[in-house]
Amino acid sequence: MRRTFTWLPWVLLIIVIIGFLGWQQFQKPKAPVAPDGVKMPAEKVEPLIDTTRTGGVVSYSAAVKVAAPAVVNIFTTQKIKQPNHPLFNDPAFREFFGDQLPEQYRQGPNENSLGSGVIVRADGYILTNNHVIAQADQIVVALHDGRRAEAKVVGTDPDTDLAVIKIELDQLPVLPFKLSGNEVGDVVLAIGNPFGVGQTVTQGIISATGRSDLGINTYEDFIQTDAAINPGNSGGALIDVAGNLIGVNTAIFSQSGGSLGIGFAIPAQVCQQVLNSILKDGRVVRGWLGISLLPVQQQNILEPKQSGVVVADVLANGPAAKAGIRRGDKILKVNDEEISSTSHLINYVALQQPNQPVNILIEREEQSLELQVVVGERKVQNSDKQFIPLPE
Template sequence: MRRTFTWLPWVLLIIVIIGFIAWQQYQKPKAPVAPDGVKMPAEKVEPLIDTSRTGGVVSYSAAVKVAAPAVVNIFTTQKVKQLDHPLMNDPAFREFFGNQLPEQLNPEQNENSLGSGVIVRPDGYILTNNHVISQADQIIVALQDGRRAAAKIIGTDPDTDLAVIKIELDKLPVLPFKLSGNEVGDVVLAIGNPFGVGQTVTQGIISATGRSDLGINTYEDFIQTDAAINPGNSGGALIDVAGNLIGVNTAIFSQSGGSLGIGFAIPAKICQQVLNSILKDGRVVRGWLGISLMPIQQENIIEPKQAGVVVADVLKNGPAAQAGLLKGDKITQVNEEKITSAAHLINYVALQAPNSTVKIQVERAGKPLTLDVVVGERKVQNSDSQYIPLPQR
C-alpha cells in the first residue's frame, strides 16, 4: 500500500503533461483543407520592404555628430543711416546748420542678421545663400567649437541664390557632397540657426525632387522636404542619415513666415557646380539663348501633358534670333535632350559652354525644323518670388 502512494504522484504528473500538450496542439490553427480532403499548403506572406536596409535606426546622433561641426552660424552687419527725424525735413532747421546735420541726428546703426553656412573645403570655403550676405558690410562666421572668424566674399550667384565665402582657420570640419541617389521617402536632417536661437537639428523626409517653376530662383531643381525649416536656416545643411550633404536649405513656402512642412533645398550637384565655377572663374558661366518661354496650352486636360515648350518672345539680336528662331515655335529637343518643360530647357542650355553650337528641333506651323544656334553667355538676373527665401531675423 505504501509503494502505491510512492509512484502515484508521478503517474498523475505524466497524465497532466500529456493533457497540456494535447490541448496546445488543439489550439494551433489548422492548415486549410480542400473539399476533397487534400491538405493545402499554408500561405506564405512576403514582407513589403527589406527591413534590414534600415538597420532598425532609432537615433540619428551619429550623423549629427559628423555633420553639425561643419555647419556654421553667419552674422552679418549692415550700416543703416537714420534719416527719419522730423527736423531733418524742416528747411529752416537745415538752413540753421548750413545743411550739415548734427551727427547725433544722423547716426549710423548696425543691423544684425542671422543665417547659416556649410564648410565644404578644409581650406575654409563655405557655401551659403546669396541673400544672407548680399547686403552685408561685415560677415562673421561662428563655428560649433566656439571659434569665430571674419569672412570674405569669394563669389556670388544670384540666379541660384548661392554664395561662396572664405575664412582663415585651420583644422576645419568638412561636409562631403552626395551628388546622387537621393529618393523620395529618404530620411533627411536639416541643420541651421533658426530665428537665431542657436544650432538646431530637425528631421523629416524628402517629399519630392526636381521641383521647378516655383519662381524662387532663375535656375530651379529643388529638393522638397518636410523637415522643419525656418528663417535663419538659410544656407544651412540638408543631410542624409550618414551625414552627407545632399542640399543647402534656401526657401520655404509659407503664408505666415514659419514652417508649414514645405521647404526647399538646392541639390548638392548644383552647389558643387557653382562652387567649382566660382573658384575657377570668379563667377558662374552659363549658356543662354535669348528667348522667353511658355508652356504648351492644352484644351483637353484629360490627355497626357505634351512635351516641349513654346517660344513666347525672341530677344532682338540674341543667339536664338540670329539662328532664325521665331515667336510661336515649339521647341521639342536640344541636341539629344528631349525637352519636357521651360525649366528643363533653361537648365540644359545653362550647362552649355558659351560659343558652342546646339541643334534645336522645333515645330513651326506643324512642320519639323532643325536650327543650329550658337550659345551666348547669360548675364546675371534677379527674379521676384512669392516664396519666402528664409528672411533673416
C-alpha cells in the first residue's frame, strides 16, 4: 500500500503536464482554410520601398572627398572710407591733440568679410555670391589644399546674386554641374566656411524646389534645404550624395542670423546659364518686356490655383507698350508656355533672346487676344529690395 501511494503523485503530475500541453496545442491559431478545405498560404507583407536599392548608406565621405577640394574660402577686404577734414592733417593740430580725434574722423581700418565659392572650371573660374565680393577692394581665395591666390572679378549678376571670379593657379579640382533630376526628399550636403571656422559639411534633404516670390532676388527659382547653412556659407556648394553640384547656397530664413533649417540655393542650371553668359558677353543677357506685375496675392488653399498674371503698369515705348499691351491685361501664355505666377513669367521671358518676337496670349475685358511682342534686353538695375542674404 505504501508503494502505491508513493507512485500516485508522480502519475498525477504526468497526467496534468500531458493535459496542459494538449490544451496549449488546441489553443494555437490555425492557418486560414479555404471553403473547399485547401490550406491557404500565410499573408506576405511587401515593403513600401525596395530597401536593397538604397544601399543602406551610412557615410557620405566619398562624396565629400570628391567635392570638398573644389569648394574654396573667400576673404574680402574693403577700406572703410570716413570723412576727413584738412585741419586734422595739420602737424600742429595733431601735436596738440595727438590721436584723440573724434571716431568719425579717424582713418578707418580694413573691413574683412568672408564667404565661400565653387571652382567650376579647371582654368580658375569660380562661382560665388555677388554679395560676397560686392565693393571689395581685395579678394583672396584659400583652397582646400592650403594654397592661396588673389582673385579678380570677371563679371557679376546682381539679379541672381551670382558672381564669377578667377584665380591664376594650375591643377585645380572642378565640381561638375548636375542640371536635373533633383527631387524633394533627396539627401544633400552643404559645404562652406560658416563663421570662419574652416571648411564644414552639413547634411539634410531637399525640402522643396522651384521656390520663388520670396523677394530675395529678381530672378528666383530656389532649391530649399534643411541642411544647416550659416554666415560664411554664402557662395558655397550644395551637392548630392555623388558629389555633383546641384546649387550654390545664397540665403537663409532666420530671425537670429543662424540656421533654422530653411536655406535657399541657386540651382545649378541657373548657375551654368549665368556663368556661360558672363564668359561669352561679359554680362548676363536677358529678355525684357517693359512691364510691372501685380504682387502675388494670398489665395485660399481650397480654391484651385488660377493661371495668368495681371499687368500693373506698362513702360512707355517699351516692348510691351509697342505691341499694344495695356495696364490691367492678364497674361495667360507666352508662346505655348502657360504662365502660372509672376516669377514664372519673369524667368521665362528672361530666357528669350532680345530682338526676337514672342506670341503673348492675354485676356482683356473677358476677351482673349494674341499679340506679338519683340523682346527687348533688360538692363541691370540696382535693387532696393530688402532681403536676407547670408550675412558675411
